[in-house]
Amino acid sequence: MAVAFDEMNIPGGDLRPAYQELARWLKETPPEALEYRRQEAELLFRRIGITFAVYGDSESTERLIPFDVIPRIMSGKEWSLLEKGLKQRVKALNMFLRDIYHGRDILRAEIVPDDLIFQNPVFRPEMNGQQVPHDVYVHIAGIDIVRVDAEDFIVLEDNARTPSGVSYMLENREIMMRLFPDLFARHRVAPVERYPDELLSALRSVAPLSASSEPTVALLTPGVYNSAYYEHSFLADKLGIELVEGRDLIVKNNEVFMRTTEGLKRVDVIYRRVDDDFLDPLTFRPDSVLGVPGLMSAYAAGNITLANAVGTGIADDKAIYSYMPDIVKFYLGEEPILKNVPTWRCREPKDLAYVLDNLSELVVKEVHGSGGYGMLIGPAATKATIEAFREKLKREPEGFIAQPTLALSTCPTCTASGLAPRHVDLRPFVLTGSKRTTIVPGGLTRVALKEGSLVVNSSQGGGTKDTWILDE
Amino acid sequence: MLSRTAENLYWLARYVERAEYLARTIDATLRVTALPAAYIGKTNEWDSALLTAGVAGSFYRQYEEANEHNVVDYLSFSVDNPSSIRNCIEAARLNSRSVRTALTSEMWDTINSAWIELQEVWSKGTSTREDLAKFLRFVQETSLRFDGSAYRTMLRNDAYWFSRLGLHLERADNTARILDVKYHVLLPEEEHVGGPLDFYQWSSILRSVSALTAYHWVYRETLKPWLVADLLILNGTLPRSLASCYDNLVRNLDQIGVAYGRQGPAQRHARGVRNRLEHSNMNDIFQHGVHEFIQEFITDNSRLGEIITKQYLI
Numbered sequence: 156m157a158v159a160f161d162e163m164n165i166p167g168g169d170l171r172p173a174y175q176e177l178a179r180w181l182k183e184t185p186p187e188a189l190e191y192r193r194q195e196a197e198l199l200f201r202r203i204g205i206t207f208a209v210y211g212d213s214e215s216t217e218r219l220i221p222f223d224v225i226p227r228i229m230s231g232k233e234w235s236l237l238e239k240g241l242k243q244r245v246k247a248l249n250m251f252l253r254d255i256y257h258g259r260d261i262l263r264a265e266i267v268p269d270d271l272i273f274q275n276p277v278f279r280p281e282m283n284g285q286q287v288p289h290d291v292y293v294h295i296a297g298i299d300i301v302r303v304d305a306e307d308f309i310v311l312e313d314n315a316r317t318p319s320g321v322s323y324m325l326e327n328r329e330i331m332m333r334l335f336p337d338l339f340a341r342h343r344v345a346p347v348e349r350y351p352d353e354l355l356s357a358l359r360s361v362a363p364l365s366a367s368s369e370p371t372v373a374l375l376t377p378g379v380y381n382s383a384y385y386e387h388s389f390l391a392d393k394l395g396i397e398l399v400e401g402r403d404l405i406v407k408n409n410e411v412f413m414r415t416t417e418g419l420k421r422v423d424v425i426y427r428r429v430d431d432d433f434l435d436p437l438t439f440r441p442d443s444v445l446g447v448p449g450l451m452s453a454y455a456a457g458n459i460t461l462a463n464a465v466g467t468g469i470a471d472d473k474a475i476y477s478y479m480p481d482i483v484k485f486y487l488g489e490e491p492i493l494k495n496v497p498t499w500r501c502r503e504p505k506d507l508a509y510v511l512d513n514l515s516e517l518v519v520k521e522v523h524g525s526g527g528y529g530m531l532i533g534p535a536a537t538k539a540t541i542e543a544f545r546e547k548l549k550r551e552p553e554g555f556i557a558q559p560t561l562a563l564s565t566c567p568t569c570t571a572s573g574l575a576p577r578h579v580d581l582r583p584f585v586l587t588g589s590k591r592t593t594i595v596p597g598g599l600t601r602v603a604l605k606e607g608s609l610v611v612n613s614s615q616g617g618g619t620k621d622t623w624i625l626d627e
Numbered sequence: 628m629l630s631r632t633a634e635n636l637y638w639l640a641r642y643v644e645r646a647e648y649l650a651r652t653i654d655a656t657l658r659v660t661a662l663p664a665a666y667i668g669k670t671n672e673w674d675s676a677l678l679t680a681g682v683a684g685s686f687y688r689q690y691e692e693a694n695e696h697n698v699v700d701y702l703s704f705s706v707d708n709p710s711s712i713r714n715c716i717e718a719a720r721l722n723s724r725s726v727r728t729a730l731t732s733e734m735w736d737t738i739n740s741a742w743i744e745l746q747e748v749w750s751k752g753t754s755t756r757e758d759l760a761k762f763l764r765f766v767q768e769t770s771l772r773f774d775g776s777a778y779r780t781m782l783r784n785d786a787y788w789f790s791r792l793g794l795h796l797e798r799a800d801n802t803a804r805i806l807d808v809k810y811h812v813l814l815p816e817e818e819h820v821g822g823p824l825d826f827y828q829w830s831s832i833l834r835s836v837s838a839l840t841a842y843h844w845v846y847r848e849t850l851k852p853w854l855v856a857d858l859l860i861l862n863g864t865l866p867r868s869l870a871s872c873y874d875n876l877v878r879n880l881d882q883i884g885v886a887y888g889r890q891g892p893a894q895r896h897a898r899g900v901r902n903r904l905e906h907s908n909m910n911d912i913f914q915h916g917v918h919e920f921i922q923e924f925i926t927d928n929s930r931l932g933e934i935i936t937k938q939y940l941i
Contacts, residue, residue: 204724204739379725388727398728403631414630416785416939417887 159562160304161576162227171305173230173625176341181225181567181574189224189569192334196222199330205322205385220323221618226331226338227566227579227600231345231627234596237300237308237583240492242592243483245296245585248315248470250486252292255469256282266485267478276523277468279431281438285455287464288363289589294462295354295426296585297321300493300598302564309494309561310479311580315471316463317428320599321584322386325350325393327621328597343626345596350584351393353595357588358394358424361460365410366423373397373413375404375427377445387428394426401429406449409456424460431465473522473556474500496561502553510557511548514541517557518609519548532609534560563609566620568602578603580611581622596624628729633789634940635726639719640777640793643738646715647770648801648835649702650763652676655835657759659827660695672831673698678808679801679835682708699759704752712766716745729786733776741769785886788879789939795879796932799872802836802859803925810917829855836867856917857909869924873901876931883939893934900927 158166163174170178200206200219229237254261255272256279262269272278297318299311328347332339355372362370376387378400391398403413404422412419427434433443438451453459469475475482477498483491499506499517510517519531531544548555565576583598600620601611611617656676673693677683680702683693689707690697705711720742723735744765753759774794781787809832829850833839838858845862846854863870876897884890912920 201743202736202740204727204735379721384724388724392728397629397632399629400631403629414941416628416630416633416789416883 159576159578160302160564162229162302162564162566162579164576173228173233177226177228177338180338180341186573193222193224193569196224196330196334199333200326203326205326205389220613221604222327222330223568223577223602223604223618223620224331224334225567225569225574226621226623227581227602228342228623228625231625234345234624236492238594238596240308241298241583241585241594243487243489243492244298244310244313244479245293245587245592247479247483247486248296248313248467249290249292249587251482252315252464252467252470253290254486256466257284261482261485264485266481267475271474272469275469275472275474277431277466277472279466279469281451281455282464282466286457288457288460289361291361291462291587291589292464292467293470294357294361294464294587296587297582297599298493298585300581300583301496301561303561307494308492309496311496311561312473313471313476313479314582315467317430318582318584319383319386319428320582320601321350322389323619324584324595324597324599324622326389327599327619331621342623345624345626347595347597350595351390353586353593354390354426355394355396357586357593358426358460358462360588360590361462362423363457363460365458367421370423371396371421372424372426373399373404373422375399375401375425375429375447377429377433381428383428390426396426399425401444401446404447404450406447406453409449409453409458411447411450411453411459422459424462426462431468434461434465473520474502474553477556496558499557501548501555501557506557507548507552510555511545514545514548516560518560519544519555519557522554522556532560535607535609560609563603563611566600566602568604568618568620570604570606575606577606578609578611579620597622628785628789630940632726632729633785634936635722636729636786636790637793637935637940639722639726639738640790641797642715642719642722643770643773644794644797645710645801646712646719647767648798649680649710649712649715650766650770651835651837652679652805653699653702654760654763655831656698657695658834659831662827675808676702679805680710681804682710703759703762704749713745713749716742716766716769731776731780733780734773737769737772737776741765783882785883788883788886791879792876792935795872795875796928796935798867799869799876799928800925802867802869802872803921803928805832805835806856806859807918807921807925810921826850832859838865838867841865853909853913856912860912860920861904861907861909870901870904873897873904877901880935891938893931893938896927896931896934900924900931 163171165171197219200222206219251261261267262272293315295318297314297320299314300308301311302308324347358372359370373396374387374391376384376398378384388398397413399413405412405414405419411422413422429445432439433445435446435448435450436443437448454461454465477495477500480491480495483489499510501507501510510519515533517533521529531540533541563578563580566579567574568577579600579602581598581600583594586593600622601617602620603609603611604618605616653676656672659672671693673695676698677686677693685708686693686701690701701708701711703712706713708714720738723730723738727735748762753762777790809828829852830839832855833842836859842855842858845858845864848854858865858868860869862868863874865871880894880897884894
């Protein structure tokens with residue numbers, strides 16, 4: 156694997172401009188001070204209760220995501236390019252979804268194969284021909300971005316269902332400002348704190364026609380045992396909306412109400428953090444107790460907006476991912492600003508043959524997987540793991556895609572042996588309302604804390620960093 | 628507000644209050660049992676502690692003997708006892724987590740910090756008397772901090788009122804239970820009135836509801852059983868008396884009624900109980916039978932809990 160692109164250091168000893176002030180500050184700051192701040196940050200996280208649950212981990216049900224106190228810095232210029240690319244990408248995602256559930260021009264034009272849609276378990280036939288308020292499907296998108304050089308931004312994954320992590324973007328900033336006021340004073344960092352306001356106005360803007368002029372928005376959570384519960388309660392609090400569970404809602408005459416101490420109150424927009432499958436036991440999984448019976452018929456009647464819409468999984472599916480550059484071109488007639496990782500579709504025999512021959516160099520992902528589970532990282536895997544994976548791949552090739560192992564960019568990170576480069580990615584959050592798309596400058600930077608590791612997922616030992624966009 | 632949020636706030640306050648009460652009960656029992664046998668008579672104080680906590684039945688399914696070790700363990704640390712201090716704290720934290728948006732950060736911090744701190748106690752237990760005393764103090768302080776943060780930081784809206792309802796309902800229940808178990812030592816016609824035995828029993832009752840000093844301030848008298856009963860049942864100035872709890876319950880229910888623009892069975896029932904307390908005096912109560920009076924009160928009080936639940940929380 157090639158030497159990774161480092162976001163701070165230019166080979167030969169120079170620094171990239173965005174990092175110069177940080178480098179000076181690091182020189183003045185003794186390492187013990189950094190360690191002390193790191194411990195302080197951990198204590199703050201624990202006291203505030205910013206924890207997450209790891210499924211299948213019985214040892215401790217609530218864990219902290221490690222926080223690295225060295226910020227990741229991007230110049231304003233880099234950000235504007237990224238911002239433009241993100242808006243373009245999300246616009247295309249929304250148009251694609253609208254098309255898939257209505258006219259299906261893109262299938263007729265044979266850009267995307269039919270069976271990839273209709274045989275896909277995340278395709279929702281219930282959404283066929285259904286009008287969603289303001290034609291917005293993906294109100295909140297989390298697009299995972301990686302860099303391999305100074306020029307390009309590459310999309311690793313689109314998250315168009317219920318992307319999480321934005322609370323870390325906000326809390327990381329809070330904690331950094333508390334711990335390093337001097338470092339902030341030496342930079343002009345674009346603020347992120349207006350995210351909740353932007354989110355609320357986006358959600359209110361997509362209320363259904365039958366809503367009152369002051370639409371009621373609620374956040375639907377699966378409950379305290381969900382791994383992202385902290386984030387749900389955090390956002391509900393910041394937005395000033397009710398945090399509801401399925402049992403708090405009831406559908407009557409195709410309208411959705413919440414049970415309050417003063418009787419039933421109508422809800423117009425649900426920011427749902429519950430997966431499609433669990434939303435409505437009458438339509439989807441009958442065993443779900445997290446959902447609301449009848450919610451889908453209220454949705455069909457146009458009396459409730461779900462954000463994100465039902466059926467958006469078809470747009471962020473890993474098999475669809477490889478078609479995204481063509482999807483952008485098809486709907487917008489523009490060249491995609493953000494690149495895709497070259498992807499082999501194992502469902503295609505030629506691609507499969509190549510993948511099987513080169514397993515030790517590739518990353519192979521489950522088409523429907525997420526959270527870093529069930530993937531093979533060829534260069535880091537043992538022979539036995541690769542062979543086991545080969546059998547899985549042969550049995551069900553359509554369930555996998557493969558990509559080259561990217562040398563993700565690195566950022567300076569605190570480690571046991573001092574500052575060292577660690578691989579990072581970035582998840583900015585793109586909000587789409589009825590009239591406009593906004594992106595708060597920044598996002599969640601995830602960092603693979605283990606030396607050489609490329610897996611940044613929090614469930615697999617990744618940490619987070621504050622992300623600074625410099626206002627020049 | 629969401630019914631579930633109101634329910635969580637209500638129970639959160641109940642759990643914290645109950646944890647404090649259990650800690651006080653254990654504390655008071657430790658004091659009495661430390662006295663020479665001549666002062667405490669033949670009653671098993673640990674048995675009474677179980678009875679006042681309302682868990683004697685489940686205790687004996689698990690243990691043979693109500694001694695200090697077993698009872699302290701069952702009331703403080705047992706995971707099998709649904710209302711052990713440990714389970715109260717765990718439930719309080721879980722409830723706090725599900726209504727974080729309705730709590731102030733000070734309230735959350737109190738519960739969450741206590742929960743973090745106590746994880747160590749759960750895993751190690753308390754090996755010495757000092758450890759145990761420290762633990763009991765910590766639980767009481769947590770409740771005080773929680774109550775104080777609620778009082779000082781919460782908006783005065785339904786979230787606050789529902790949390791106060793839980794607190795006062797639980798408090799009334801606790802005071803009534805201790806009276807129920809100990810009523811016999813309060814009876815004036817009991818033999819040995821004024822003997823050392825009764826003195827320590829009464830002071831133990833007062834201590835468990837933090838009213839020992841208050842007694843002296845209110846009556847400026849040596850401990851007399853009917854005055855102890857008067858203080859705990861009818862004296863509106865003592866925060867843990869039944870009368871005081873019902874003043875608060877009526878006030879908070881009224882505030883909810885005003886804010887929501889309508890009254891209901893909960894308001895009526897609470898007023899009924901308060902009026903009965905207001906129009907009673909100790910003579911009548913002793914005539915009527917302290918035990919019967921307390922039993923009726925306990926039934927009325929849990930009935931109010933049910934009515935509040937039906938009217939607002941589901």
